[in-house]
Amino acid sequence: MANNVVRKRPLHRILLAAGMWLIPVVAVIFGAGNWLPPLASEHGAGIDGILRYLLITVGALLVIGHLVLGYFILRFGGQERVGPFRMPSARTERMWSLVPVVILALVAEGGVLVLGLPVWDKFYASAAPADSVVIEVTAEQFAWNVRYSGPDGKFGPTDPKRITLNEPLGLDRSDPATKDDILVLNEIWVPLGLPVQILLRSKDTLHSFFLPNFRVKQDAVPGMNIQFWFVPTKVGTFELACAELCGLGHFEMRGLFHVLPREEFQKWLSEQSPAQ
Missing domain, CATH: 1.20.58 (Methane Monooxygenase Hydroxylase; Chain G, domain 1)
Known part of the structure; x- marks a missing residue:
């Protein structure tokens, strides 16, 4: 049976x-x-x-x-014998x-x-639009050096040989283009709805420029000038972080990214003192 x-x-x-x-x-x-x-x-x-x-x-x-x-x-x-399956x-x-x-x-x-x-x-x-706000950002352990070109629209030249504790970017102060440059530490101010072009550099080691709310994450590589652009669409203050382990003080490398209405941004920009 x-x-x-x-x-x-x-x-x-x-x-x-x-x-x-x-x-x-x-x-x-x-x-x-x-x-x-x-x-x-x-x-x-x-x-x-x-x-x-x-x-x-x-x-x-x-x-x-x-x-x-x-x-x-x-x-x-739970089978007692598992044969080759073909x-x-x-x-x-x-x-x-x-x-x-x-x-x-x-x-x-x-x-x-x-x-x-x-x-x-x-x-x-794609090339950044002609009306872009151009901002140079130089990363270092453990800070973000931010520079605006001023009314002349030109950045003053830099030279690594000029870098000191009091001159972190190595600016050539004798050049006329440098005299109206605006320097800010760990804060970036941009207008709402206008293209923002970032010129990203690093003066020591690898860093990573990270703006989570803007979906922006770009490595800063020593010896390279990296350019990218984006358009902010929301007013507010957002976190800027370094997303690349860059040393013992990596956790301190934070900044603020401020998005203002265009009129307020122009007002802020006009109130800034040029680099001395």
Whole structure:
């Protein structure tokens, strides 16, 4: 007589499978929240779009993978003998080896090409508009040296050989273009709705210019003058942080980024004293 005894699945196997299914549920609950800081820049919507795209696509792969893994544990776990598992044919094996590669390539590279490149082009590849407010930012351990060009629209020349404790940027004070330059430490003031072009430098080691609310994060590399621009869309005071470990005082390298209405910015700018 045929043996029709149904084998019960052990409790530990059921719990393990349930745990596998619970992990993506918890990940989806936490990932679905609005965890990004409030947006305050024009191009930031594109950055957020890329992040959400990656979160949804990779999250879907996580859910599918754990559902399948939980099913395998429940269905095939506890077997006394596990033999070699082979596909019906070598062609089928090759196909199912390539399918995950194609899917992941589409998820990664498709997102970069369709969503990422337009944001990259606007942030780095395109020239800053003619009405941009140009600000030079020189990073050092552990401060942000900020310079505005003044009424003449020209930055005075700098020379590393001139750098001292009292002259952190090495300005040539004898040059006429330097006389109206405005220097600020650890604070940046910009107008609302106008393009802001940052000329980023470093005088000692790697730093990273990070404005979370503006979706701006750019390394400052010694010996390189890096330029990028963006448009602030929200009035307020925001945190400027260094996102690259740059020494023992890294935690102190913080600044403030102030966005003012245009009239208030012009008033602030006119009240500043040139570098002495």
